[in-house]
Amino acid sequence: MLADNRIKTVTSVAAAPADVPAKGRSLWRDAGRRFMANKAAMTSLIVLIGVVLFTIIGPFFAKWSIEKVDWSVVGNVLTAGAPSFETGHYFGTDEVGRDLYSRVIQGTQISLLVGLVGSAIAVVVGTIYGAVAGYFGGRLDSAMMRLVDIIYSIPYMFILILLLIVFGRSFIMLFVGIGLISWLGMSRVVRGQTLTLKNREFVEAAIATGSKPRDVIFRHIVPNLLGIVAIYATLLVPEMILLESFISFLGLGVQEPNTSLGALISEGAQTMQYGTYWQLAFPLVFFITILFTFFFVGDGLRDALDPKDR
């Protein structure tokens, strides 16, 4: 099936550019075409957009808020709290009678937010940090990268848990904690790429025309890094979601009544033995869908932006 896919990709690309005029055909547009030809990635992208739309539109159809306890279900969750359209609990209720539909939507929102924020911090901080270290090289590079090594060597889960316990469990602390570690890998990737880019002649040519180091980095190096940054950032989103879920699974993530997919899965796993399987199934399906689609989209981006590596 994969082989099939590839052959089709090649023919469609070969057939397309026949009527392309001398208009700027950027690397990005080429990549876009390759990406569109990748079925797995396109399907994933559509599903992902669907999930995002669902978290936006879904709340309008909710009959219950995330914290309202449905007293008619309490004590009888196994039968009365099952998924049903009549009660308005489309996804059923959780163990204390709160509407799972609303809670899954909210958990998905928060998980996505955590992933995107973590990855955005990585893109901004990691790219600048890595590009500066790689471009200037020498002692500055050594100092900057050793700092990254040092932060890497600290057991971050331990630090994150300490942070959350000492400063209390809050969104901001969670973002600070995730932001603290998310850019490390990115900065290494970017630095490595910068090292190869800075010896390319166009960078030398830019220096020879009198560009300042800042301009060289932002005009000549960073735009050439964006491909790899985009790939890495997409693959970082599910990683961040996993990280947050793990923390939530330990009971240290977002605070009740707010929730995240990790927290919901944790609760669902605890009550699985009572037969309320839906409490695990619904958050899990969303969780897996998000992770899979992000990985596939990231993979598709890599194939599209860097066809050499296929």
Add this chain to the structure above:
Amino acid sequence: MAPVLTVKDLSVRFALHESVVTAVNNLNFTLEAGETLAVVGESGSGKSQAFLALMGLLAKNGSVSGQALLGDVDLLALSKTELNQYRGRDVAMIFQDPMTSLNPALRLKQQLAEVLVLHKGQDQKQAETSAIEMLERVGIPEPAKRANAYPHQLSGGMRQRVMIAMALLCQPKILIADEPTTALDVTVQAQMLDLFKTLTEDFGTSLVLITHDLGVVAGVADRMMVMYGGRPVEKGTVDDLFYDPRHPYTLGLLHSTPHIAKRAERLDPIQGMPPSLENLPKGCAFHPRCAFAFDRCLAERPALTQLENGREKACFHEGPMRYGKVA
């Protein structure tokens, strides 16, 4: 005429792990306004490094000494920030490989405009208009359309034209072209050389042509400087050096180029290999490969001496040289 560029005692050294290599040794030369100077030599003769040093583009382990006077400014004494004022505006450089000298992520007009925004204080729009005019001058068809293209949409010859356009945008006093035609095929080479000739004449730019292709030199240059082992060995007008070479190395170079009139079976290359800069031979650096070497060449290094017609050579051999296969 006052020279645009006067280089005095330029030396370039590279620190290796345990030793220091001198890539360019006490180089002196002047560049007159509007003239074309060819710098010729084998790989490793220091011809590129000398000019990279002027542009402040040496590798990290390189160091430079001497003076390079552009007007009354010593380029070598400037800090990197001060140098940025002159790079691109007064001295521009074109590199060997046009395929990698353009940023693949920027449209041509964005890339070309950068120089003007930087040095002429033009805004982006103005700069892009001038960039398009310049593209037209270097012979790019449909320049307004092409300016929106990305480098990968152009052929090698086109890209080198773009590089030339970029270098000439600020109408620099000096254009340094480091083997500008090496990566191009022969027909395109000829077009490029024509372009160099007409444009530098139009703008009154002095051209430094770093090359190992004597055919290129013959077509374009006014004067030439032959380098060997980091030192100039012969200087003079192109005509003098081509028709009456006085240094055995120049003679050897001329003999190792194919000649259209002579039907030679095989080329007659200079025997031996260029010396390692880490371990230059004693005396004249060329003596191990020289057919005319005698005792004195092994013991002391010949200095550059003035000859008639402004020529200079660094060789002890006097009198005519007959070149043939040396057993």
